Amino acid sequence: MRLLTDQDNVDASHHIISVAKGLGIDFDLLDPAEAVRRNPLVSGDGLLGALWDDLDGDIDPAQLCQALARRARKAGAEINRNCPVTGLTQKPGNEWIVHTDRGDIAAEHVVIAAGYRVGEIGGMLDIGYPVIAMEHMYFLTEDIPDLAGREGRVPMVRCPCDSFYTRQERQGLLVGIYEHNCRTFGMDGIDPDFVNALCPDDLDRLLPRMAPIFERLPCLGNVGIRSVVNGPIAYVADAGPLVGKQPGRRNLWSTNGIRVGIGEGGGYGKMLAQMMVHGETEWDTWQLDLRRITSFANTEYTALKAVEDYRHQFRWHMPHEHRPAGRPAKTPPLYPLLQAKGAAFGVVNGWERTSF
Ligand SMILES: Cc1cc2nc3c(=O)[nH]c(=O)nc-3n(C[C@H](O)[C@H](O)[C@H](O)COP(=O)(O)OP(=O)(O)OC[C@H]3O[C@@H](n4cnc5c(N)ncnc54)[C@H](O)[C@@H]3O)c2cc1C
Structure with missing residues (x-):
């Protein structure tokens, strides 16, 4: 709810x-x-x-991942874990050579699905992905007496007004917060050993958001925090994912910038498979298409938007709401004139456009 x-x-x-x-x-x-x-x-x-x-509902992400891997293997896939890609070369016939720590792999098609490391893979191909990672934190509480002996779990809660979510985890709660005082991740490069890893806890960052959450969930005042999880999540300049064909490249595909990959990853995988096999999907996928964001979305713009989107993660877009970060990115010649006449502007692919 x-x-x-x-x-x-x-x-x-x-x-x-x-x-x-x-x-x-x-x-x-x-x-x-x-x-x-x-x-x-x-x-x-x-x-x-x-x-x-x-x-x-919710699902255990580790088990989901294992289930997908098991089915993929059953369908003939080979999975190479702990095998960093170090380079990608395209041969004249469009076939790829994927260079790895453990040798080369020949591939007809390549799908880049590198999470918060997509910038590194993009760098290997001279592709700038408009993606910036943000740290995101949740904490797990000790057991809550009101949950002991209760039949079934309490429903999961999200709050678009106070920017938090919570669900029952065993006999305690998992509480995640989209704090205003948020942090980008990895903008100066990522340690190669940061694999299956987490960022340091930083609960102080969440403090300004805590008071209304504790008022909404009074049980939190009576239990301690068992553990904290803080990890990077990829954000795209316009808050949507980048799923589909890589523009201007042959046999190269993308599923990147996926913020809620546990919830949405299965759908994107299905769409991408349809695109690769049939050339199109059963749905209109323009909102995921990589061509919708052009080169104006540089690192600075994308970071400003990532911070803005993170802060508004649970807030709904209100009618005619065009959020201000990074604006104006692109202005038409009439912009100063229209501005002087008091025009209201919205944004389409970075362009300031009079809206009504
Ligand atoms: C604290 C926290 C809470 C979250 N809560 C939720 C939630 O409630 N619901 C939800 O839907 N999502 C949630 N997410 C987000 C979710 O985890 C991500 O959206 C999802 O994992 C993204 O999947 P991905 O496959 O795009 O990227 P990743 O899961 O990051 O996978 C990318 C893979 O690429 C590999 N890789 C990168 N570079 C290379 C290279 N050079 N060579 C080889 N391999 C490479 C990485 O090792 C990694 O395995 C949460 C994330 C965090 C951190």
Whole structure:
């Protein structure tokens, strides 16, 4: 459930419910009493309601990864772990040679899916991906007495107003926060030994966001923190992923800049497979297409947008909202004139465009 604590978000939820309906998905708007009844850890103080998605859920990412790997192997794939790619060479017939620590691999097609290290692989091919990684942190609490002996788990909660999410993890809670005081990761290069690794804990960064979260989940005041997880997540200049054909290159593909890869990775994998096998997908994929972002999205612009998107991760885009970071990136010749006349501007691929 998504907690709604201000009227703008209640209004937005009506819009989201109707968009979801058009997509064949049923969301409900719960009143505060029903929200608290479904998740008794949530305080109803100041709560205006909650958006309920009956199909939402969570999955153990390690087990998901193993399940995908097992199925891929069964379908004939070979997986080489701990085998860093050190270079990529394309032969005249478009075939690739993938250079690795353990020797070369010949490949007809290459898919770059390098997570927060995509900048390094891009550097090998002279491709600048508009991707910057942000550190993201969650903490796990000690056991919460109210959860002991409870049948089933309490529903997962996201809060677009106070920028946090929480779900039950054994008898405690996992609480993740999208803090305002956020940090980029790896902009000066990444240690080659940073593999399956985490960043140092930095709970102080989360403190300014904590007070409203503790008020919403009073049980947090009575238990300690068991552990903290802080890791990098890739962010793209316009907050969407980069999935599809690499423009201007043959037999080269991308699934990069994926922020919620546990939730969305399966779908992107399916789309990419359809593109590679059939040349197109069953869906309109323009919002994922690499051609939608052009070279104006340099490192500085992408970093500014990554920070802005991170801070707004759970906030819904309101109608006519064009967020300010990195603007103006590209202006048409009439921009100063229109500006002097008080025009309002929106953004399309970096261009400032009068909006109404
Ligand atoms: C704290 C935290 C919480 C998160 N919570 C959620 C969540 O609740 N839901 C959700 O959906 N997502 C969540 N995510 C994000 C999710 O983990 C990522 O979106 C997802 O892992 C991205 O998948 P990927 O395959 O694009 O990149 P990665 O998982 O980073 O995989 C990239 C792979 O490429 C390999 N690689 C890189 N460079 C090379 C090279 N030169 N040679 C060979 N291999 C290379 C890496 O070793 C790695 O295995 C969270 C992330 C963090 C850090």
